[in-house]
Amino acid sequence: MKTDTLIRNEGMEILAKNLGMIEAERFIMLIQKEPFDYTKWQENLFENMTIEEISKKAAEYREKNKENL
Numbered sequence: 001m002k003t004d005t006l007i008r009n010e011g012m013e014i015l016a017k018n019l020g021m022i023e024a025e026r027f028i029m030l031i032q033k034e035p036f037d038y039t040k041w042q043e044n045l046f047e048n049m050t051i052e053e054i055s056k057k058a059a060e061y062r063e064k065n066k067e068n069l
Contacts, residue, residue, distance in 0.1 A: 002010075015024035046054055 012024065012028075015027060019027060049057075
């Protein structure tokens with residue numbers, strides 16, 4: 001399991017690479033302004049999906065990202 005610091009650093013690198021540093025910082029400011037309930041979001045994340053569909057998506061993700069796991 002990755003640490004919070006590592007996740008934060010990797011996320012910022014990805015944002016900066018894809019958006020540029022200024023837009024990455026704007027994105028962070030925008031999401032900090034909006035209320036976000038991670039627990040509520042997670043409850044609905046796999047809604048209407050079967051266990052087989054979830055498993056298939058996980059396998060596809062793992063295959064696509066095996067170098068980074």
